[in-house]
Amino acid sequence: MLYELLKSKNAQFYIQHSGDNNFYYATKFRIPNSAFYFVGIDGTDLLVVPEMEKNRASRESKVKEIASLTDLGYHERLKELKDSKRALAQTLIELLKTHKAKKILIPPNFPSFLALEFLKYFEVEVVENPFLKMRAVKSNDEIEKIRDTSVAIIESFKLALELLKKVRDCDMLRNEIETFLFSRGYLAQDTIVSSGKLSADPHFIGHGEIKEHVIIDIFPKSRKHHYYSDFTRTVILDDCPEIEEMLDTVTEAQQKAISMIREGITAKEVHYTVCDVLEERGYHTLRKKYREGFIHSTGHGVGLDIHEEPRIYENEDVLRAGMVFTVEPGLYYRKWGGVRVEDVVVVRKHGCEVLTEFPKKIDLRRV
Amino acid sequence: MLYELLKSKNAQFYIQHSGDNNFYYATKFRIPNSAFYFVGIDGTDLLVVPEMEKNRASRESKVKEIASLTDLGYHERLKELKDSKRALAQTLIELLKTHKAKKILIPPNFPSFLALEFLKYFEVEVVENPFLKMRAVKSNDEIEKIRDTSVAIIESFKLALELLKKVRDCDMLRNEIETFLFSRGYLAQDTIVSSGKLSADPHFIGHGEIKEHVIIDIFPKSRKHHYYSDFTRTVILDDCPEIEEMLDTVTEAQQKAISMIREGITAKEVHYTVCDVLEERGYHTLRKKYREGFIHSTGHGVGLDIHEEPRIYENEDVLRAGMVFTVEPGLYYRKWGGVRVEDVVVVRKHGCEVLTEFPKKIDLRRV
Numbered sequence: 001m002l003y004e005l006l007k008s009k010n011a012q013f014y015i016q017h018s019g020d021n022n023f024y025y026a027t028k029f030r031i032p033n034s035a036f037y038f039v040g041i042d043g044t045d046l047l048v049v050p051e052m053e054k055n056r057a058s059r060e061s062k063v064k065e066i067a068s069l070t071d072l073g074y075h076e077r078l079k080e081l082k083d084s085k086r087a088l089a090q091t092l093i094e095l096l097k098t099h100k101a102k103k104i105l106i107p108p109n110f111p112s113f114l115a116l117e118f119l120k121y122f123e124v125e126v127v128e129n130p131f132l133k134m135r136a137v138k139s140n141d142e143i144e145k146i147r148d149t150s151v152a153i154i155e156s157f158k159l160a161l162e163l164l165k166k167v168r169d170c171d172m173l174r175n176e177i178e179t180f181l182f183s184r185g186y187l188a189q190d191t192i193v194s195s196g197k198l199s200a201d202p203h204f205i206g207h208g209e210i211k212e213h214v215i216i217d218i219f220p221k222s223r224k225h226h227y228y229s230d231f232t233r234t235v236i237l238d239d240c241p242e243i244e245e246m247l248d249t250v251t252e253a254q255q256k257a258i259s260m261i262r263e264g265i266t267a268k269e270v271h272y273t274v275c276d277v278l279e280e281r282g283y284h285t286l287r288k289k290y291r292e293g294f295i296h297s298t299g300h301g302v303g304l305d306i307h308e309e310p311r312i313y314e315n316e317d318v319l320r321a322g323m324v325f326t327v328e329p330g331l332y333y334r335k336w337g338g339v340r341v342e343d344v345v346v347v348r349k350h351g352c353e354v355l356t357e358f359p360k361k362i363d364l365r366r367v
Numbered sequence: 368m369l370y371e372l373l374k375s376k377n378a379q380f381y382i383q384h385s386g387d388n389n390f391y392y393a394t395k396f397r398i399p400n401s402a403f404y405f406v407g408i409d410g411t412d413l414l415v416v417p418e419m420e421k422n423r424a425s426r427e428s429k430v431k432e433i434a435s436l437t438d439l440g441y442h443e444r445l446k447e448l449k450d451s452k453r454a455l456a457q458t459l460i461e462l463l464k465t466h467k468a469k470k471i472l473i474p475p476n477f478p479s480f481l482a483l484e485f486l487k488y489f490e491v492e493v494v495e496n497p498f499l500k501m502r503a504v505k506s507n508d509e510i511e512k513i514r515d516t517s518v519a520i521i522e523s524f525k526l527a528l529e530l531l532k533k534v535r536d537c538d539m540l541r542n543e544i545e546t547f548l549f550s551r552g553y554l555a556q557d558t559i560v561s562s563g564k565l566s567a568d569p570h571f572i573g574h575g576e577i578k579e580h581v582i583i584d585i586f587p588k589s590r591k592h593h594y595y596s597d598f599t600r601t602v603i604l605d606d607c608p609e610i611e612e613m614l615d616t617v618t619e620a621q622q623k624a625i626s627m628i629r630e631g632i633t634a635k636e637v638h639y640t641v642c643d644v645l646e647e648r649g650y651h652t653l654r655k656k657y658r659e660g661f662i663h664s665t666g667h668g669v670g671l672d673i674h675e676e677p678r679i680y681e682n683e684d685v686l687r688a689g690m691v692f693t694v695e696p697g698l699y700y701r702k703w704g705g706v707r708v709e710d711v712v713v714v715r716k717h718g719c720e721v722l723t724e725f726p727k728k729i730d731l732r733r734v
Contacts, residue, residue, distance in 0.1 A: 112482035113475035113493040126480040179550040
């Protein structure tokens with residue numbers, strides 16, 4: 001795919017810098033320092049790393065060829081220029097010249113200090129990061145990692161349900177969930193434990209007393225393999241007919257959406273199915289320009305980032321087998337608060353698999 | 368200071384984008400999305416944020432003026448251009464034009480997609496991030512935050528010493544320390560619990576059995592206020608005269624360095640004092656080009672990043688009151704393993720204050 005991109009742009013190189021998950025995805029190499037992955041139309045598949053990381057890069061990365069900055073003459077240039085950034089830029093420029101580059105492609109967030117130096121020697125074009133689209137379709141190995149994180153979430157949610165019998169404070173419950181996950185090797189931050197009318201703001205993480213109902217939205221990543229998963233349930237704790245009806249409706253919308261997901265349908269079809277169910281039951285949607293009701297998208301891809309491709313919204317993206325995303329309809333009314341039900345699914349050829357299987361309606365009123 | 372920078376460069380604007388701690392330092396505003404802080408020579412002090420973050424920005428940020436992208440016509444441009452990145456670039460370009468900008472300054476990691484668009488309308492120069500130098504000298508409020516994290520570290524280290532009576536596995540001990548800190552509101556990752564001869568690699572986080580001695584290096588940040596601290600002790604668990612002598616020597620070097628730290632001396636003087644003590648006792652140093660012995664710098668600034676200004680090495684930086692950094696001499700020999708003692712200090716006018724006060728020599732042989 002990178003070859004086609006280079007060809008269509010009449011460019012000789014794409015350069016991916018370290019510092020985001022696209023670099024890790026492309027190279028399978030994690031590094032806190034600066035490193036650069038060069039893909040050339042001449043077949044170049046080269047990772048450039050600091051000298052001290054060269055051995056580890058050879059062991060861990062999936063890139064064909066590794067060169068250290070020292071190999072490429074960085075230290076001589078540093079002595080001469082006495083400026084680490086200029087020395088780095090010159091080192092990469094010489095490398096590109098050796099490969100007869102005339103035009104190079106860079107992703108939008110590529111560091112400006114390099115891009116502006118490159119411009120003195122080459123044509124430079126910013127392109128959408130090509131790895132973003134590739135990342136949307138997961139390998140089996142990636143799916144197993146998301147499954148692993150999903151299992152940990154369900155364990156932590158079961159703990160939360162146990163604790164809800166005595167803990168009725170949002171911050172305390174959040175801390176218990178996150179600490180449990182941390183001790184098992186998962187990092188959850190800003191876990192939503194949101195109750196009462198303030199839960200009508202879907203971004204509010206929740207503070208204070210847990211009242212008639214509580215939204216618990218847990219989205220950790222593994223500290224080992226770094227893949228996220230994402231899961232939400234709304235727990236009923238006391239009578240509130242409006243909230244209960246909202247929850248039943250959201251559950252119905254979610255189940256209808258999940259039942260239709262398979263390879264070949266579009267994101268928009270899924271999103272509109274959710275909107276249709278909610279509107280039929282008399283609720284408001286953003287689709288109809290309302291600011292209460294269902295005011296966000298149906299879902300988002302989950303992987304190395306918590307929000308990635310595909311987006312399940314009004315877009316025409318066609319779902320492909322191996323895509324992993326959330327299905328998370330919600331309803332939010334300032335008068336009553338919010339409800340949401342969220343699962344992560346994998347698209348299959350003739351359907352989809354739910355990775356976060358757990359009962360949708362949780363009623364702790366009689367506990 | 369930004370005014371002087373703009374003047375000296377004959378530029379009208381410096382633009383800081385969100386995504387690193389310099390943005391937070393400059394604005395006191397945390398945001399997961401794109402946001403931009405504009406400082407103009409005409410007195411402009413403006414934060415540009417997405418519409419949904421405007422109210423929070425008004426409450427939380429210390430910037431004088433807040434504008435949303437919507438206020439600046441982003442959505443009209445998006446409709447016209449159908450490209451969110453180009454619409455964003457045009458919106459910022461129009462803003463700069465309104466302020467009669469001709470030359471703008473950007474930090475090295477500024478996103479290329481914007482820098483290359485800016486170039487079509489303005490002169491653009493990449494400068495060292497001006498906030499890095501400012502961040503080296505901490506306010507009292509910042510020092511209290513680093514003190515808070517330091518207190519948590521000492522608590523977690525006391526727990527580690529208790530656990531060492533029965534837990535003799537590096538990974539288990541690391542997990543106990545990190546989970547304890549997490550439950551108290553601090554995030555520690557890659558905590559070093561390193562034992563045996565492999566501890567001769569100062570970057571090895573440690574795995575396997577804990578033997579005659581163990582290096583424990585804990586460097587969490589607060590999940591609330593986001594400031595780091597950093598602390599290392601080497602614990603003696605069984606007889607090993609070489610390790611013990613190394614530890615005594617490192618402790619002496621550290622104490623001599625700490626006793627001389629005050630406003631006005633240079634980083635190099637501190638680093639060379641450490642080297643002098645170690646060399647006098649017959650150990651090797653990188654200063655003398657050895658690859659065993661004391662093979663790293665004496666310390667680094669600590670704040671919103673775990674490694675920041677000032678560097679305590681062979682550089683001539685003059686220490687100023689309010690600077691906060693580590694003093695962490697170590698000795699590393701493949702034959703015996705490594706030892707290190709590390710504290711965080713605040714430079715004062717006539718001395719320095721240690722924020723991580725704890726006995727240097729910890730001998731658990733008789734426990």
